[in-house]
Amino acid sequence: MSYKTWTADVSELTKAELKDKLWEEIRLKADLGTEGVDITKEALLVAELGTRHQEQVLGGGRNRETSAKNVLPACFYLPYGLKVTFTWNKNSLYKIALDKNKPVLTYKEEKIGEIKYAKRPKYHSQSASDGTPLYLIGNGSFYDKQIFITYSNECSYKEKGEDCLFCNINYDRELYTEKYGTYWRNPKQVGEAVKAAFTEGVADHLTISGGVIAERRELDYFVDAGEEIKRVLGAEEFNGTATVAAPLDFNNIHKFKEAGFRTTAMNLELWDKDFYKAVCPGKAGGSGGWDNWVNALEYAVKVFGFGRVRSNFVAGIEPKTKTIEGIEYLSSKGVICSFNIWAPNVGSAFEGHRSPETSWYLDLGEKVAAVWKKNGFTFEKIHDATAGDYRLPSDIYRTENEVFDIYNDTLK
Numbered sequence: 001m002s003y004k005t006w007t008a009d010v011s012e013l014t015k016a017e018l019k020d021k022l023w024e025e026i027r028l029k030a031d032l033g034t035e036g037v038d039i040t041k042e043a044l045l046v047a048e049l050g051t052r053h054q055e056q057v058l059g060g061g062r063n064r065e066t067s068a069k070n071v072l073p074a075c076f077y078l079p080y081g082l083k084v085t086f087t088w089n090k091n092s093l094y095k096i097a098l099d100k101n102k103p104v105l106t107y108k109e110e111k112i113g114e115i116k117y118a119k120r121p122k123y124h125s126q127s128a129s130d131g132t133p134l135y136l137i138g139n140g141s142f143y144d145k146q147i148f149i150t151y152s153n154e155c156s157y158k159e160k161g162e163d164c165l166f167c168n169i170n171y172d173r174e175l176y177t178e179k180y181g182t183y184w185r186n187p188k189q190v191g192e193a194v195k196a197a198f199t200e201g202v203a204d205h206l207t208i209s210g211g212v213i214a215e216r217r218e219l220d221y222f223v224d225a226g227e228e229i230k231r232v233l234g235a236e237e238f239n240g241t242a243t244v245a246a247p248l249d250f251n252n253i254h255k256f257k258e259a260g261f262r263t264t265a266m267n268l269e270l271w272d273k274d275f276y277k278a279v280c281p282g283k284a285g286g287s288g289g290w291d292n293w294v295n296a297l298e299y300a301v302k303v304f305g306f307g308r309v310r311s312n313f314v315a316g317i318e319p320k321t322k323t324i325e326g327i328e329y330l331s332s333k334g335v336i337c338s339f340n341i342w343a344p345n346v347g348s349a350f351e352g353h354r355s356p357e358t359s360w361y362l363d364l365g366e367k368v369a370a371v372w373k374k375n376g377f378t379f380e381k382i383h384d385a386t387a388g389d390y391r392l393p394s395d396i397y398r399t400e401n402e403v404f405d406i407y408n409d410t411l412k
């Protein structure tokens with residue numbers, strides 16, 4: 001058994017015992033997702049964020065507090081190695097505190113166990129040739145073996161008041177204007193960040209995402225970015241995902257493939273058409289509507305292949321049965337569907353709402369992992385198509401199918 005943790009000794013455990021331990025940690029992680037976590041000032045002071053350990057960058061998309069002035073952890077690892085995205089909630093009963101100068105997770109002041117922050121990639125301290133810090137172009141994660149590039153920090157749907165109700169991209173842009181300004185990452189910058197992350201061994205996969213640009217100019221941008229990535233990597237294709245709003249002209253999907261991307265993603269978010277219209281008015285109106293998104297996803301499978309297309313869901317807004325219906329349908333067509341625990345974040349129209357119960361997400365996570373298995377999606381395909389291996393269905397899939405060795409080199 002090649003599973004390694006950074007605190008717990010698993011050498012004496014059987015596979016069944018290890019799975020039990022991981023399931024305990026999955027339940028804890030899910031609860032941390034719905035409840036969020038606080039951190040003491042003392043723990044923050046010695047966390048070495050932005051130097052040795054990775055800090056949140058470009059706003060905390062999942063925070064329940066405004067965090068522009070705080071430097072917060074990007075994530076932390078539980079004792080058996082599961083990665084938890086740091087979702088700041090000052091009122092949470094979970095807290096990161098210090099015990100003998102080491103960071104520990106507590107619940108109602110009772111210690112649960114020691115935690116570890118993520119190692120900050122070396123390239124995060126380097127700059128592109130035009131002086132832009134590379135970590136602001138693409139954020140790398142050893143755990144996920146992935147670099148996430150946000151090409152812009154605004155979405156044009158705001159102009160008509162049609163932002164998705166769960167999204168705070170435009171709020172964050174205004175909040176962080178002083179710190180980061182409004183930006184548009186050009187292909188050269190993207191190529192330099194990808195090259196640095198791949199060379200360091202932080203990532204073997206990249207995702208490019210961002211807001212929708214007026215007149216759909218982002219569609220041509222993806223082609224230019226892909227060509228530049230191919231050039232810097234000296235390859236005909238690369239392990240990257242072009243995350244786009246569904247195009248009206250499906251020829252664009254062929255262009256992404258020709259530009260070198262191995263996978264593409266169109267995040268439908270909700271399966272119920274009426275919820276979709278109400279919650280994602282820009283997507284519903286500006287990208288051909290729900291039917292066009294579903295048609296585009298099915299078309300993309302013909303171009304990229306079965307299991308080479310992804311769609312994400314914001315789980316917890318529509319009834320669970322609807323989300324499952326959508327995930328089952330799209331998966332049977334070759335689209336890998338995933339979800340994150342919805343954290344109604346500050347600055348979105350849903351600010352102040354609550355996500356469903358932890359058990360709601362655990363049930364959905366089990367069902368999604370089973371759908372992946374049923375449709376023959378290997379973990380390699382899931383890794384290549386999704387924007388990180390840390391989501392609940394990924395944890396469950398790995399535990400149930402004993403895909404253990406992926407954790408090993410992240411925890412050194």
Ligand code: SF4
Nearest residue numbers: 155163164167169211
């Ligand atoms: S399309 Fe929706 S989710 Fe995507 S950036 Fe715009 S408002 Fe946010």
